[in-house]
Amino acid sequence: MNESERLQRMIDESGRIVFFGGAGVSTESGIPDFRSVDGLYRQRYPYPPEVMISHSFFVEHPAEFFDFYRAKMLCLDARPNAAHQKLAELERAGKLCAVITQNIDGLHTQAGSRRVLELHGSVHRNYCMSCRKAYDARFILESEGVPRCRCGGIVKPDVVLYEESLDSGLLERAVEYIEQADMLIVGGTSLVVYPAAGLIDYYRGKRLVLINRDPTPADGRADLLISGNIGAALGRVRV
Ligand code: NAD
Numbered sequence: 001m002n003e004s005e006r007l008q009r010m011i012d013e014s015g016r017i018v019f020f021g022g023a024g025v026s027t028e029s030g031i032p033d034f035r036s037v038d039g040l041y042r043q044r045y046p047y048p049p050e051v052m053i054s055h056s057f058f059v060e061h062p063a064e065f066f067d068f069y070r071a072k073m074l075c076l077d078a079r080p081n082a083a084h085q086k087l088a089e090l091e092r093a094g095k096l097c098a099v100i101t102q103n104i105d106g107l108h109t110q111a112g113s114r115r116v117l118e119l120h121g122s123v124h125r126n127y128c129m130s131c132r133k134a135y136d137a138r139f140i141l142e143s144e145g146v147p148r149c150r151c152g153g154i155v156k157p158d159v160v161l162y163e164e165s166l167d168s169g170l171l172e173r174a175v176e177y178i179e180q181a182d183m184l185i186v187g188g189t190s191l192v193v194y195p196a197a198g199l200i201d202y203y204r205g206k207r208l209v210l211i212n213r214d215p216t217p218a219d220g221r222a223d224l225l226i227s228g229n230i231g232a233a234l235g236r237v238r239v
Pocket of ligand 1: 022024026034035039104105214229230
């Protein structure tokens, strides 16, 4: 049996699938990840992404933060690819319980997935730091310099910056989904950003599938390892 057939068989045999993914899920939609050869780490910026989108950089250099954020993190024209679409289809078919994502691009929801746990927040939610008024992503894209609310406060994206902590309630829900899963598909993540990367330790089942272009620290634990594009791999799945 080849890899695709083994993946298909595991999916056919499972009824409580959970998907856990990262930036690699959206590269086929044209959004660069951080660590691939064409990822943001290889591009010329004064600092690596984890500095440019850190809490202290946001506080100390808000104008530079928003320049980088608008240019590299806000990809409002991107559309869901075959991976996002297949996961939404699996949920509609009653086979997939949740998508847990480190991505902030909102593409799983756009593809039709309903139970999406966005561990690192979403570019589509933005709040005034003074009066909490909500703004959409287009407001951030179209404002110049530091986006300001009518009250004068800075409008901050609801994304978890480096040095900030994750929502503990959301993490607990993610752990519950993973503990109860009968299949865990992990894809498009280098599994080096914690605490999100530690989530797979909660999976105790027999169907751990890893789909990634580059090796990850968890490769040796996978029951099925697929080295390649996740859109292609999931796109072939029959629901
Ligand atoms: P990462 O950049 O560290 O790793 C991405 C991994 O995905 C790499 O190992 C790469 O080999 C793999 N990959 C790339 N394209 C792939 C494809 N088409 N198919 C299969 N594998 C593919 O990303 P990470 O682990 O998610 O961690 C980086 C952090 O930055 C996370 O918090 C992430 O959410 C955030 N981020 C988000 C976005 C987004 O929202 N789209 C984009 C960049 C970074």
